[in-house]
Amino acid sequence: MKTSSSVITTHRHLHIYRVKKAVIPWLFLLPGLLSTFVLRYYTIFQGLKLSFYQYDVANPPGKFVGFEKFGELFRNTDYWQAWRNTFVYLVLIVALNFFIPIIQALFLGEIIKLRGFFSTFYILPAVIPLTINITLWKWIWEPEFGVANYLVKFFGADPIPWLSDARWVKFCIIFPGIIGGGFSVLLYLAAILGISEDVKEASMLDGCTGFRRMFYIILPNIKFLILIQFVLTTMTALQLLDLPFQFTDGAPAGASTSLPLFIYHYYTRNYDYGLGSAAAMTLMMIIAVITFIQLKLNNQESE
Amino acid sequence: MCKRFLSIILSAALCTGLLSGCGGSGTAESAGSTAAAQTSAASASAPAAEPEKDITITLWQQAANTAEATLAMQQSFQKDNPHIKLNIVETPDNGTDAIIAAIAAGNAPAAIQMGYPTVMSYIYRNACLPIDDFIAKTPDFSNFEKTQVESFAVNGKHYAVPYDKYVMGFYYNKRLFEEAGVTSTPATWDEFLETAKKLTNPAKQQYGFGLDAIQWGCWHFETWVWGAGGDLTKQNSDGTLTLTFTDPAAIKAAEFYRTLKKEKVIQSDGTKNLEALTKDFAMGKSAIIYDSINAGTLAKFVDAGAKAEEIGYFAFPKGPSGNAYTQAGANAWVLPATSDMDIANAGWTYIMYANSKNELINTLKEQAAKGPLGAAILARTDVKVSDIGEIDAEMQAVMDASNLISKPEFYGKGAVGSFADDMVAKIFGDTNSDITKVFQEYQDKAAKAVEEFNKSVKESKN
Numbered sequence: 034m035k036t037s038s039s040v041i042t043t044h045r046h047l048h049i050y051r052v053k054k055a056v057i058p059w060l061f062l063l064p065g066l067l068s069t070f071v072l073r074y075y076t077i078f079q080g081l082k083l084s085f086y087q088y089d090v091a092n093p094p095g096k097f098v099g100f101e102k103f104g105e106l107f108r109n110t111d112y113w114q115a116w117r118n119t120f121v122y123l124v125l126i127v128a129l130n131f132f133i134p135i136i137q138a139l140f141l142g143e144i145i146k147l148r149g150f151f152s153t154f155y156i157l158p159a160v161i162p163l164t165i166n167i168t169l170w171k172w173i174w175e176p177e178f179g180v181a182n183y184l185v186k187f188f189g190a191d192p193i194p195w196l197s198d199a200r201w202v203k204f205c206i207i208f209p210g211i212i213g214g215g216f217s218v219l220l221y222l223a224a225i226l227g228i229s230e231d232v233k234e235a236s237m238l239d240g241c242t243g244f245r246r247m248f249y250i251i252l253p254n255i256k257f258l259i260l261i262q263f264v265l266t267t268m269t270a271l272q273l274l275d276l277p278f279q280f281t282d283g284a285p286a287g288a289s290t291s292l293p294l295f296i297y298h299y300y301t302r303n304y305d306y307g308l309g310s311a312a313a314m315t316l317m318m319i320i321a322v323i324t325f326i327q328l329k330l331n332n333q334e335s336e
Numbered sequence: 337m338c339k340r341f342l343s344i345i346l347s348a349a350l351c352t353g354l355l356s357g358c359g360g361s362g363t364a365e366s367a368g369s370t371a372a373a374q375t376s377a378a379s380a381s382a383p384a385a386e387p388e389k390d391i392t393i394t395l396w397q398q399a400a401n402t403a404e405a406t407l408a409m410q411q412s413f414q415k416d417n418p419h420i421k422l423n424i425v426e427t428p429d430n431g432t433d434a435i436i437a438a439i440a441a442g443n444a445p446a447a448i449q450m451g452y453p454t455v456m457s458y459i460y461r462n463a464c465l466p467i468d469d470f471i472a473k474t475p476d477f478s479n480f481e482k483t484q485v486e487s488f489a490v491n492g493k494h495y496a497v498p499y500d501k502y503v504m505g506f507y508y509n510k511r512l513f514e515e516a517g518v519t520s521t522p523a524t525w526d527e528f529l530e531t532a533k534k535l536t537n538p539a540k541q542q543y544g545f546g547l548d549a550i551q552w553g554c555w556h557f558e559t560w561v562w563g564a565g566g567d568l569t570k571q572n573s574d575g576t577l578t579l580t581f582t583d584p585a586a587i588k589a590a591e592f593y594r595t596l597k598k599e600k601v602i603q604s605d606g607t608k609n610l611e612a613l614t615k616d617f618a619m620g621k622s623a624i625i626y627d628s629i630n631a632g633t634l635a636k637f638v639d640a641g642a643k644a645e646e647i648g649y650f651a652f653p654k655g656p657s658g659n660a661y662t663q664a665g666a667n668a669w670v671l672p673a674t675s676d677m678d679i680a681n682a683g684w685t686y687i688m689y690a691n692s693k694n695e696l697i698n699t700l701k702e703q704a705a706k707g708p709l710g711a712a713i714l715a716r717t718d719v720k721v722s723d724i725g726e727i728d729a730e731m732q733a734v735m736d737a738s739n740l741i742s743k744p745e746f747y748g749k750g751a752v753g754s755f756a757d758d759m760v761a762k763i764f765g766d767t768n769s770d771i772t773k774v775f776q777e778y779q780d781k782a783a784k785a786v787e788e789f790n791k792s793v794k795e796s797k798n
Contacts, residue, residue: 090440091462091673105784110777111758176604177541197606199766281607284550285765287758301433303754304461 077317084310095307102311112312114287115295118203122277122291123270125207131266133211135259138221139247152219159215167279170209171196196281199288206280206289217262224255260331264324271320292316388419393446393682396427396435405699413689420682435672439463444672446683449499452665453555455488456750459495460789465671466493470684476692479718484666487744491575491796496668497687501713502628503738504559504652504663507637511646512542512623521650525563525592528653532601535623544601546613546622549593553760554753556626558746559663560589563655568746568756575797576790577748581759581779582772588656590763590771597767606765618642628665629735631703631710631728649734652741664742666715693718700724711735751789755782 082094084102089095106112134155141151158166173180174195182192195205228251236242236250252259274293277283283290283298290298292312299309397406410422425445428434436458438444450458458464471477471494477485480498488496508521516535522528532544548556558568566585570578580586596602603613603622617625618640627633629649638644652662669687671680689695696719703709704725711732712721721727749756759778763771 089462090436093440109781177538194604194606197604197765282550282609284607284761286762286769288765302757304436304457 080310080313082310083306084308084314086307088304088306090304098307102307103315106308106311106315109308111287111290112292112295115290115292118288118290119271119273119292121203122207122273123267125203126210126266126270126273127263129207130210131263134215134217135221137218138225139251141218141222142225142251148222152222155218156215163275164279166209167276170205171280174205196289197285199285202281202285202289206276220258220262221255224258225251228254260327264327267323267327268320271316271323389678390419390421391678391682392421392423393679393686394423394425394443395447395686396445397424403699403702405695405702409690409695409698413686416689417685420685422686436461436463439672439674442674444674446671446675446679447687448670448672449667450496450670451502451667452487453552453745453749453753455496455668455670456490456745457753458670458750459488459490460750463673464495465673465675465680466495467497467671467684468494470671470680474684474688476688479693480715481717484715487666488668490750491793496666496670497691498666498668498715499691500630500715501664501666502630503713503735503742504626505629505734505738506624506626506650506652507617507629507633508624508648508650509617509620509622509642509646510648512620513648516623521648522653524654525656529595529599529601532596532624533599536601538600541621543603543616543622545596545624546608546617547593547596547602548610548613548626549764550607550761551609552753552757553764554749554756555663555745557589557593557756557760559626559652559661560592560655561586562661562743563652563657563659564588564592565655565657565659569748569752571747575793577751577786577793579752579779579782579786581756581775581782585657586775587771590760590775593760593764594767594771597764615640620646629731629738630712631731634710634731649731651734651737660741662738662742664739664744691716697724713739748786748789751785752782755779755785 085097085099086094087096087098087102137155141148141155144151176182176192176194176197179195181195185192193201195201232250232254233246236246241249272293273291274297277289277291277294278297281289283294293316296309296312296316299305299312303309410424413420414422435444435448435450455464477497481501484498484501485494488494488498506521512535513519516537518531518534522531528545535544536542554568561568561583562585564585565588566580566583568579568581568583568586570580572578597606603616605612608616613622613625614627614636616622618637620642634644634647637647652660654660669691671683671687675683693716696714696716700709700719700721701724708726708728709721709724710728713735714721746756755778759775762774762778763769766774
């Protein structure tokens with residue numbers, strides 16, 4: 034029979050254990066939560082706040098103007114041109130850079146002998162720094178001596194000004210991403226290789242082989258990853274800044290200005306932090322709505 | 337569903353956060369401290385010169401700007417002003433953009449060197465401290481040339497200490513001219529076009545003229561508008577601003593830009609910015625470029641690979657109006673608006689020291705020891721370049737000729753310059769667009785900025 038003091042001690046230990054169990058995970062989470070709040074959410078709230086001000090650098094944040102900056106933004110034709118460009122980028126990225134890694138991974142999953150070699154082959158372009166890649170591609174697209182026009186002329190066509198041509202510039206910026214699937218190929222390949230062997234064998238016994246196996250067995254089993262990648266691709270495409278900035282900085286005549294680049298220009302050229310922030314807020318809302326629709330559609334399909 | 341939507345909003349917010357937050361981060365946080373500091377400096381009745389307490393000031397300096405004279409000046413400044421410690425840091429790549437962010441964040445350098453267009457843009461955005469109180473307490477300031485000083489005055493307040501005046505003109509590659517059989521420099525726009533045609537040789541990947549239309553496009557464009565007999569803006573008798581983007585002369589200048597492009601005598605890659613065009617000229621890929629005629633610009637081309645002996649100069653050719661004009665401006669020092677009183681005082685002390693007669697003579701002597709001095713229009717009236725050493729006669733002649741036809745940039749550029757830049761980039765990039773329509777569109781876009789500019793002009797008079 035336990036004495037009352039030992040019962041109290043046991044209860045105390047139990048209590049301490051419960052408190053520790055409840056508190057320790059939070060202590061581990063705290064640095065991450067704090068840094069996320071300070072470095073991410075705080076800047077977002079600042080951005081939201083600035084969108085209601087006529088920013089004054091000497092007396093920040095300046096004069097409160099309510100929704101005036103949003104009105105100014107919606108009347109700005111460059112803003113709408115930037116949106117049109119952004120959606121063209123989205124379509125190009127999905128068409129050129131989203132589907133191809135899936136196809137590459139599907140075929141890689143079918144081979145065994147050179148799988149390691151091709152995996153490295155696909156990943157290598159992704160580890161070359163973006164700036165170097167862009168510099169190389171700017172030479173390729175150079176109208177006078179670039180390889181692209183060399184090929185065009187070789188086939189008897191007239192040279193194209195590529196990056197200086199409003200009709201071609203967006204394609205020229207996105208196309209280099211098609212070379213090598215990068216990390217996406219490896220992600221898809223890992224998911225394919227993770228499919229249960231039982232499932233694969235059962236499908237083969239049922240006569241489901243080749244392309245049918247890809248469509249009816251492999252793709253449905255990696256659908257979750259495809260969806261995540263699709264959502265991420267959409268978000269990344271809508272926030273495209275580095276590529277148009279480094280390739281053309283929006284030229285010619287704003288034909289390659291994505292909405293993030295439009296925002297950046299309003300911050301750094303016009304110093305209109307209010308209008309830039311208002312544009313950033315609209316971008317955030319659109320990304321949220323599109324992502325919501327994507328997830329909703331996927332759920333309906335699953336049900 | 338609400339939870340999910342909220343979570344999506346939050347994740348989207350995280351994604352866009354950096355876009356919106358980076359530029360503005362820290363601005364509101366610094367509002368209290370910097371606004372208070374700015375008020376104290378701006379409202380100061382006079383700079384406090386007597387109590388010399390220890391202070392460290394930060395200066396942004398180009399990495400390349402390590403001329404012995406500059407380093408020696410900074411060392412002697414430290415000796416003469418032991419209470420002011422200099423913290424020299426390298427100017428960020430995006431220097432002019434970064435300064436606004438630094439001012440907003442309260443960590444701007446104590447004194448900043450900038451060119452005329454940037455200074456005017458900063459003044460318009462309240463980023464510069466008025467220096468009238470400092471000027472009043474500095475007798476040496478009377479030795480600065482008045483027209484240059486006045487060019488940085490807005491609504492009766494002065495904002496900058498000029499240190500040299502620049503006039504714009506054309507640089508050309510003598511070797512390429514010789515190879516193309518061109519024996520004289522162009523005197524009219526038509527001759528300019530013909531010359532550029534002769535100097536264009538696709539087989540050698542060589543083009544006639546490096547035309548900057550996409551970066552600070554209106555900076556060069558306005559000169560062509562003047563030559564066509566008009567201007568981009570008008571200063572009214574009461575000091576207010578009226579935009580004249582659709583002036584027939586502006587349309588004519590835009591058409592000439594398109595002719596240069598159509599005739600393929602300019603760079604084929606329309607995305608090249610000024611830096612890329614400078615490199616092309618220095619490497620002999622282009623034969624002509626428009627820039628400020630002075631030793632500093634020549635040094636920039638030589639640093640980028642050009643041979644000094646191959647570079648020649650000519651003044652702006654006459655336009656359809658029968659006249660030629662070129663642009664003049666000045667490089668200047670400013671005090672950022674948010675400096676506190678002690679920092680502003682120390683910054684002013686440094687500016688006046690760096691621009692003192694002795695230091696200017698030392699700098700020129702150092703340059704003279706290396707060869708003929710570049711032509712220069714100094715801001716100080718008590719120093720003459722010709723007294724120090726031999727001057728590059730060819731450069732001096734073109735600079736003098738350009739100076740005679742020079743005028744300051746269009747009125748109100750600080751307020752509406754970015755709209756004009758975009759307008760020029762638009763008609764240059766999209767050659768199918770209707771020039772008049774585009775110019776009208778950008779004039780409408782700038783209406784709000786004009787309204788605010790005119791409001792500030794009227795307020796300053798009341």
